[in-house]
Amino acid sequence: MSCSDRRLARAVVTLAALAVLGSTAACGADATAEAAPATSSGTPADADTGRIAEVEFARQCTVASVNYADESQFTTDLDARLAAAGFTHQQWKQWHDALVDSPELVAQFAQIGEAGCPAG
Amino acid sequence: MPLARRSGRRRGAVLAAAVAAALLGPLLGGSSASADVDKTGVRALTTQTAAVVPGQTAWLSVVWTADQTVTNWSTTVTAPPGVTVSYPTTRGGSDTSLYGSETLVGSTRDFTAVKLQVPYAQRTSFPLTVVSTYTSTCGDNGQCKEVGGGNDDKARDFSTTATVTVPVVPAAGPEFTQGTTTLTVPAGSDAFAQLAFSAGQADLADFTVRAGRLPAGLAVAYPGDATVSRPAEGAALIGRTTDQVALRFDTTGTAPGTYTVPLVITYTAATPRTAPGTVTLVVQ
Numbered sequence: 001m002s003c004s005d006r007r008l009a010r011a012v013v014t015l016a017a018l019a020v021l022g023s024t025a026a027c028g029a030d031a032t033a034e035a036a037p038a039t040s041s042g043t044p045a046d047a048d049t050g051r052i053a054e055v056e057f058a059r060q061c062t063v064a065s066v067n068y069a070d071e072s073q074f075t076t077d078l079d080a081r082l083a084a085a086g087f088t089h090q091q092w093k094q095w096h097d098a099l100v101d102s103p104e105l106v107a108q109f110a111q112i113g114e115a116g117c118p119a120g
Numbered sequence: 121m122p123l124a125r126r127s128g129r130r131r132g133a134v135l136a137a138a139v140a141a142a143l144l145g146p147l148l149g150g151s152s153a154s155a156d157v158d159k160t161g162v163r164a165l166t167t168q169t170a171a172v173v174p175g176q177t178a179w180l181s182v183v184w185t186a187d188q189t190v191t192n193w194s195t196t197v198t199a200p201p202g203v204t205v206s207y208p209t210t211r212g213g214s215d216t217s218l219y220g221s222e223t224l225v226g227s228t229r230d231f232t233a234v235k236l237q238v239p240y241a242q243r244t245s246f247p248l249t250v251v252s253t254y255t256s257t258c259g260d261n262g263q264c265k266e267v268g269g270g271n272d273d274k275a276r277d278f279s280t281t282a283t284v285t286v287p288v289v290p291a292a293g294p295e296f297t298q299g300t301t302t303l304t305v306p307a308g309s310d311a312f313a314q315l316a317f318s319a320g321q322a323d324l325a326d327f328t329v330r331a332g333r334l335p336a337g338l339a340v341a342y343p344g345d346a347t348v349s350r351p352a353e354g355a356a357l358i359g360r361t362t363d364q365v366a367l368r369f370d371t372t373g374t375a376p377g378t379y380t381v382p383l384v385i386t387y388t389a390a391t392p393r394t395a396p397g398t399v400t401l402v403v404q
Contacts, residue, residue: 057229060229060230063183064166064170064182064183065169066170066181067169067170067179068178068179069179069360069361070179071208071233071235074179074181074233099225100225106228107227113229
C-alpha cells in the first residue's frame with residue numbers, strides 16, 4: 001500500500017466512523033420518536049370506540065356499492081347506522097379525528113376489519 | 121504501473137464517493153431514487169362502483185386504504201366523453217377528498233365520492249380513471265413519526281392511479297310520478313298551488329307542466345306569466361328527487377265543486393316526450 005493509499009484508507013476509516021456515528025445518532029432519534037406510539041398517548045380504545053369502529057367498517061364495506069342522488073345521503077346513511085348503534089355523528093367525528101394519533105384506535109379498527117367484508 | 125495506479129485511484133474515488141454518499145445520505149434525505157419510492161401502500165379497494173342507469177346523476181364512491189398515514193388527500197376523476205364528473209362544492213369544485221378528512225390513517229379505510237352525470241346514450245359499462253395525490257411524512261426508511269416527519273423529516277408528495285368500472289344497467293320503473301293528485305282551493309281565489317313530481321331513476325331534462333282543456337270558468341296561469349311551469353329547483357327533474365311546479369288557479373268564475381284538470385307534462389329523457397296527467401281540483 002502506497003503512502004497515498006494509506007492516506008486514503010485513513011480518510012475512508014474516518015468517514016466510515018463518522019457515518020456509523022451519524023447513523024447511530026439518527027437511529028437514536030428515530031428510536032425515540034418511534035417509541036412514542038408505544039406510550040399510547042392518544043385516545044384509548046374501549047368498548048364504545050370498538051362499536052363505532054364496527055359501524056364505520058360496515059359502512060366502508062357497502063359504501064362503494066350504493067349510488068346516491070345527493071351527496072348528503074352519505075352522511076344520512078352514516079347517521080342512521082350510528083343511531084342504530086346508539087351513537088351520534090359527533091361521537092363518530094371525535095373517534096375519527098382521534099385515529100390519527102391513537103395507535104390503540106387504529107389497532108382496534110384494523111382488528112375489526114381483519115375478517116374482511118361480508119360476502120355479497 | 122500507471123494502469124494499476126489509475127485503477128487504484130479509480131477504486132479510491134469510487135470508495136470515497138460511496139462513503140460520502142453514506143455520510144451525506146442521511147443528512148440530505150437519501151438518494152433521490154429511494155426518496156421517490158412510495159412506501160405508503162395507498163391503494164384503492166374498489167374495483168367496481170355501484171351501477172348507474174343511462175341518464176342518471178349519481179354520487180359514487182371509491183374506498184381507499186394505506187399502510188402508512190398520508191395527508192393532503194386529493195382525488196380527481198377522468199371519465200369517458202359524455203360522462204360529466206363534478207366534485208363537492210365545499211372544496212371549490214375541482215377535486216374531492218376523503219369523507220372523514222384529508223388524512224388517511226395507516227391501516228384504516230376511507231372513501232372518496234364524485235358525482236357523475238351519465239348521458240342517455242351511455243348504455244354500456246365504462247371505466248373511471250381515479251388519480252389520488254397525497255403527502256407522506258414517513259421517512260424513506262418507512263418509519264413514521266407521530267409528530268413531524270419520518271426518519272429524514274421530509275414530506276413527500278405521491279400519487280396513485282386506479283381504474284374502476286362503472287356498470288351501466290337499464291332503468292326500471294316509471295320515468296316520473298306525480299305526487300300531488302288533489303288540490304283544494306277556496307272559491308273566488310286566485311293563488312298559486314304546488315304540485316309535486318318525482319323523477320324515476322334518471323334525470324328528465326326540460327321538465328314542464330301546463331294545464332290542458334280547462335273546465336268552464338276556471339283559469340290557470342304560470343310563474344312569470346310563462347306558458348308552462350317548471351320545477352322550482354331548475355329546468356330538469358333530477359333522478360330520484362322530488363320537486364314542485366306551481367300553477368295559479370283562478371276560481372273567481374268557478375262554482376264550488378270538484379273538477380278534473382288535465383295536465384300536459386313534457387320532458388326530455390332519451391328523447392323528447394309528452395305525458396298526460398290530471399289533478400283533481402276541489403273548489404270550496
